[in-house]
Amino acid sequence: MQKPLHFLRDCFTAATRGGPSFYLWAGFLSLLILIGAWAYTLQLRHGLIVTGLNDHVSWGLYISNFTFLVGLAAGAVMLVMPAYVLKDLDFSRAVLIGEGIAVGALIMCLCFVTADMGSPQNAWHLIPKIGYFNWPNSMLTWDVIVLNGYLALNIFVPAYILWSHWNGRHPNKKLYVPLMFVSVFWACSIHMVTAFLYASLVARPFWHTALLGPRFLASAFAGGPAFILITLLLIHKFSSYKIGSELFRKLALIVTIAAQANLIMLGSEAFVEFYFPSHHGISARYLFFGYQGHDALVPWIWTGIGLNILGTLLLTVHLTRRREGWRTLACALIFIGIWIEKGMGLIIPGFIPSPLGEIVEYHPSTPEILVTIGIWALGLLIMTLLIRAALSIELGHARAPGAATKLPDDH
Amino acid sequence: MSKKPFSFRDFFGFGRKEGNALNESPASSCGSGSGCGGGSCPSTPPPQEGGALHRPANRREALGFLGLGAATVAAAVGGGCGKDDPLTEMKFAEYFKKNYRLMTEEERRETVRRIEILTEAATHRKVHVKDTAAQPGVRFGYAFNISRCKGYGECIEACVKENNQDRGTNMQYIRIFEVDKGQFSPEHGKTEYIHEVGAPGKFYMGTQCFQCGNPPCTKVCPVGATWQEPDGLVVVDYNWCIGCRYCEAACPYWARRFNWQEPQVPAADINPNQHYLGNRLRRQGAMEKCTWCIARSRDGRQPACAEACPTGARVFGNILDPDSEISYILKNKKVFRLKEDLGTEPHFWYYMD
Numbered sequence: 001m002q003k004p005l006h007f008l009r010d011c012f013t014a015a016t017r018g019g020p021s022f023y024l025w026a027g028f029l030s031l032l033i034l035i036g037a038w039a040y041t042l043q044l045r046h047g048l049i050v051t052g053l054n055d056h057v058s059w060g061l062y063i064s065n066f067t068f069l070v071g072l073a074a075g076a077v078m079l080v081m082p083a084y085v086l087k088d089l090d091f092s093r094a095v096l097i098g099e100g101i102a103v104g105a106l107i108m109c110l111c112f113v114t115a116d117m118g119s120p121q122n123a124w125h126l127i128p129k130i131g132y133f134n135w136p137n138s139m140l141t142w143d144v145i146v147l148n149g150y151l152a153l154n155i156f157v158p159a160y161i162l163w164s165h166w167n168g169r170h171p172n173k174k175l176y177v178p179l180m181f182v183s184v185f186w187a188c189s190i191h192m193v194t195a196f197l198y199a200s201l202v203a204r205p206f207w208h209t210a211l212l213g214p215r216f217l218a219s220a221f222a223g224g225p226a227f228i229l230i231t232l233l234l235i236h237k238f239s240s241y242k243i244g245s246e247l248f249r250k251l252a253l254i255v256t257i258a259a260q261a262n263l264i265m266l267g268s269e270a271f272v273e274f275y276f277p278s279h280h281g282i283s284a285r286y287l288f289f290g291y292q293g294h295d296a297l298v299p300w301i302w303t304g305i306g307l308n309i310l311g312t313l314l315l316t317v318h319l320t321r322r323r324e325g326w327r328t329l330a331c332a333l334i335f336i337g338i339w340i341e342k343g344m345g346l347i348i349p350g351f352i353p354s355p356l357g358e359i360v361e362y363h364p365s366t367p368e369i370l371v372t373i374g375i376w377a378l379g380l381l382i383m384t385l386l387i388r389a390a391l392s393i394e395l396g397h398a399r400a401p402g403a404a405t406k407l408p409d410d411h
Numbered sequence: 412m413s414k415k416p417f418s419f420r421d422f423f424g425f426g427r428k429e430g431n432a433l434n435e436s437p438a439s440s441c442g443s444g445s446g447c448g449g450g451s452c453p454s455t456p457p458p459q460e461g462g463a464l465h466r467p468a469n470r471r472e473a474l475g476f477l478g479l480g481a482a483t484v485a486a487a488v489g490g491g492c493g494k495d496d497p498l499t500e501m502k503f504a505e506y507f508k509k510n511y512r513l514m515t516e517e518e519r520r521e522t523v524r525r526i527e528i529l530t531e532a533a534t535h536r537k538v539h540v541k542d543t544a545a546q547p548g549v550r551f552g553y554a555f556n557i558s559r560c561k562g563y564g565e566c567i568e569a570c571v572k573e574n575n576q577d578r579g580t581n582m583q584y585i586r587i588f589e590v591d592k593g594q595f596s597p598e599h600g601k602t603e604y605i606h607e608v609g610a611p612g613k614f615y616m617g618t619q620c621f622q623c624g625n626p627p628c629t630k631v632c633p634v635g636a637t638w639q640e641p642d643g644l645v646v647v648d649y650n651w652c653i654g655c656r657y658c659e660a661a662c663p664y665w666a667r668r669f670n671w672q673e674p675q676v677p678a679a680d681i682n683p684n685q686h687y688l689g690n691r692l693r694r695q696g697a698m699e700k701c702t703w704c705i706a707r708s709r710d711g712r713q714p715a716c717a718e719a720c721p722t723g724a725r726v727f728g729n730i731l732d733p734d735s736e737i738s739y740i741l742k743n744k745k746v747f748r749l750k751e752d753l754g755t756e757p758h759f760w761y762y763m764d
Contacts, residue, residue: 047695048654049580049672058656058669118654118669118696125510125634125653132510132635132651140633140657202627202753203663279598355665356586356618357598 003400007166014392015385021238026384029377036374039367040115048118051368056360057351061368062116064343065375068223069105069112070194071216071342073150075224076102077187078254084180090247096390097235098228099158104383106151111375139197146190153183162393168403191216204350206283215265216342221258223338225251226311226331231383233328241391252327256315259334263312266305266341286359287349296361297348304340307333498532501525510635511648511687523687530692538683540691543709545642551703551758552643552730553717554740555617558763559724562587562608562615569719570619573704574690575682577674584668584701585619585716597749616761617725618749619716620645620666620701624756628658628667637698642709643758644702646688654696663750664757667700703727730758 018026042050053060079098083091114120125131126144135141157179164171195216198207229251236243273284285291290298311333320326353359364372392398396405508514508522523540530538567585576582588600590613597616604610622643629637629645636651637658659667673695685691689705704714708727712718717725728737740746746760 047670047672054671055582055659055665055668058659113655116655118656118671118698119652119694120654121506122634122651122653125636125651132513134633134635137630138633138657139631140655144633197657200631201661202755203661350660353598355663356588357596357600358602358665 004163006400007163010166010398011162011389011393014398015389018388022384022388026381029381029384032377033374033381036371036377039370039374042367043115043371044120050365052363052365053368054360054362056354056358057348057362059116059347059351060362061344061364061372062112064347065372066109066112066116067194067347068339068343069109069379070147070190071220071338072224072227073102073105073109073154074187074191074217074220075226075228076105076154077184078221078225078251079228080180080187081184082250084177085184088250090244090250093243094228094232094247096158096161096394097232097387099154100386100390101224101228101231101383102154103151103386104379106147106154107382108375108379109147110151111378112372115371115375139193139200142193143190143197146186146193150183150186150190153179153186157183158390162390165407166393166398166403167400168405168407170407188217191220198346198350201350203355204283205280206287206350207346209269211265211269215262215269218258218262218265219338219342222255222262223335223342225258226255226335226338229255229331230328230335231387233324235387235391239391241395248324248327249322252315252321252331255331255334256312256321259308259312259315262338263308266308282353283349286352287345291353292359294352294359294361296363297345300340301345304337304345307337308341311337498529501529505529505650508650510651512635512638519687526687526691534678534681534692536678536681536683538681538685538691540685540687541706541709542687543705545640545644546709547641548731549642549729550731551622551708552728552737552741553622553703553759554726554737554744554746555759555761556722556724556726556764557614557616557761559722560587560615560617560720561722561724562589562604562610562613563721564608565719565721566617566716566725569715570701572680573682573707573715574701575674575676575685575692576668576699577670577672577693578677578680579672579675582668582674584666585617586665588616588618589613590616617716618664618666619759620703621664621749621755621757621759622703624758625754627661627663627753627755631657631661633657637700640688644688644705644708645700646702646705647698647700648688649691649693649697649699652697654698656698658698663753663755667698670695670697670699 016026051060051062076098079091079095082088083095114123117123126133126141128135133141135145157176160176161171192213195213198204199209199212202208229248232243232247232251235241270284270288273281277285282291286294287297287301289295311330314320314326314330314333320330348362352361389398399405505522505525509518511519514522519542523542526540527538530536530540564587567583567587570576570585571578571583574584576584586597586602588597588602589604589608589610590597590600592612592614594600597618600616608615622639622645624643626639626645629639632638633655634651634653636653637645637647639645654669656669659669670693674693676692681692682690684706686702686706686709689702693699704712704716708714713727717727726736726740728735730737730741732738740762741760744762746762748757748760750757
């Protein structure tokens with residue numbers, strides 16, 4: 001029992017000790033978390049009335065961010081899959097970092113869903129047996145299962161690998177490689193299930209399309225690896241953990257292909273909605289061009305689409321994709337573009353117009369925005385701490401007493 | 412919104428008290444230490460009918476199993492203000508009770524009794540909460556005559572009063588759409604019209620919960636807090652709801668309403684004839700909806716909207732009874748329903764004379 005505690009202590013020390021720039025970053029995030037927590041107490045006290053939500057637009061900024069972040073979590077599979085299924089050694093150096101990002105993203109997802117709940121004190125009603133778990137009927141129960149399962153996979157597999165390395169030995173492949181395969185399928189399932197959450201609603205024609213699931217996957221495999229690429233670049237620049245240029249090249253290629261597929265599907269949806277505009281296309285008309293004088297989302301969605309197209313173009317052209325500066329910029333553009341398109345650009349128009357044709361627009365309130373920023377800060381802090389702990393073991397800095405700093409050659 | 416510091420005790424429903432205008436009466440609350448424990452207090456002061464009507468509703472007095480302030484009632488039911496305060500125990504039991512569908516008869520009786528006592532403690536109004544079950548051989552149906560309705564909106568007002576809806580957010584279950592003749596869907600209509608109704612060139616179409624035969628809203632609830640009863644009424648267990656609002660997104664008729672804040676119902680306006688699955692007082696963060704006035708319809712009465720309608724445009728009854736008026740309409744009139752293509756099987760039909 002002594003040893004695991006020692007391991008955890010080493011991880012904690014590695015995660016929380018650092019230079020001034022780390023303390024500045026962690027302090028900045030903590031401040032945002034505190035402000036968000038304060039804003040959340042307002043919501044607990046007065047109810048969701050402090051948000052911009054209402055009976056017409058009943059999901060907003062929280063669920064938008066939740067949807068996007070499921071994609072970010074699923075994006076980590078684009079490191080796991082090449083590393084373990086295709087046995088590409090370039091990727092295996094980054095897998096642990098990808099999984100740290102997935103854990104942070106999943107915790108953000110759970111926080112956003114909780115923040116959106118009107119009665120979080122009743123969350124225990126979701127526990128099977130003790131509460132009433134409406135499985136398999138409710139897609140939300142499926143989402144609870146897949147998100148928590150994916151979170152468990154992304155905590156335990158890296159923890160086992162790090163534990164083995166900390167002990168100066170290789171992890172047992174028979175133990176964790178099957179789980180890695182499971183997590184590849186699981187990653188796809190978290191995003192498909194989240195898409196089905198919306199696509200299953202006949203009341204909302206904007207979401208009620210079979211293309212939603214595949215489009216979620218494409219945007220996840222563009223936005224997720226784009227974020228990972230930027231994170232890896234930061235680690236490469238600011239830590240002693242070096243990442244080969246091959247990996248950046250391959251990751252950029254993944255982002256390119258996924259972003260292209262995403263744009264093709266966007267075009268396909270736009271064609272169906274606008275070739276012969278029907279009643280079912282009113283939400284899309286509202287989103288892209290405004291409807292009956294209501295156009296709050298028009299500049300927002302065109303910004304997102306502009307960023308996506310520009311980013312995809314920069315990545316498609318070899319000349320720009322191969323230059324580090326352009327490549328990183330393109331990834332940032334795609335990340336923000338997808339956050340807009342798959343966040344508010346997807347959730348809000350589902351509610352406008354209402355099923356009875358009424359139009360009520362939505363603007364997030366200040367407390368809602370503060371809570372959202374706080375949850376993002378929490379996620380980024382968790383990612384930072386997990387990655388720092390992992391890297392300190394990977395670099396051989398943290399080791400069990402007497403364990404070899406350098407791992408024996410793999411066989 | 413009243414200003415009070417956030418308290419987890421309050422949030423989880425165990426808060427003991429907080430002064431409010433109504434409770435700062437002779438017998439002040441426990442916390443102020445005026446010693447009203449042990450049944451020594453005068454019993455419930457009479458509700459200040461006149462005053463309450465003219466004061467803006469206060470969320471404390473309106474409702475809330477949160478932060479009950481009525482030490483007086485605690486005394487009335489034979490308790491004090493300490494840890495063994497029966498009100499606190501009741502709130503505890505209320506928080507940990509089961510989903511209504513899983514309760515035994517005995518458990519249902521107990522929770523109904525607790526709700527009656529807690530409501531009285533919070534509002535100084537005696538209420539009667541029923542748990543009448545669905546009767547065999549009954550499937551409710553509703554018909555709406557679009558050639559009769561003139562858009563007076565009496566139904567909306569009666570509904571709000573009957574069902575104790577939140578006055579603070581002006582919650583309404585019923586929408587009356589004014590539609591231009593030549594159109595045929597509420598989507599082309601308006602719910603806000605400020606002119607003399609029965610306007611020329613217009614007709615009126617009411618919507619509310621259609622108690623679908625195949626309800627999309629109940630299927631999506633992750634905790635089974637909403638379901639369809641054997642007589643067709645789609646109901647919500649307000650205590651069990653987690654407030655995720657998935658059902659609200661799933662309803663193709665926009666029939667569900669959420670309590671975005673602590674509901675405000677002036678004590679004097681509370682309808683005391685209540686049903687557990689219907690118009691009992693709700694709480695912040697729970698979903699609610701039209702139940703065709705389950706507290707009335709299960710007693711063989713008309714829903715408030717049907718009773719209030721001055722034009723006779725609303726017909727409510729048992730479609731399994733061949734002699735009911737609703738059965739006559741379904742047999743003899745040409746009827747239609749909204750969004751039939753979705754397969755939701757609404758039990759709410761429109762017809763014309």
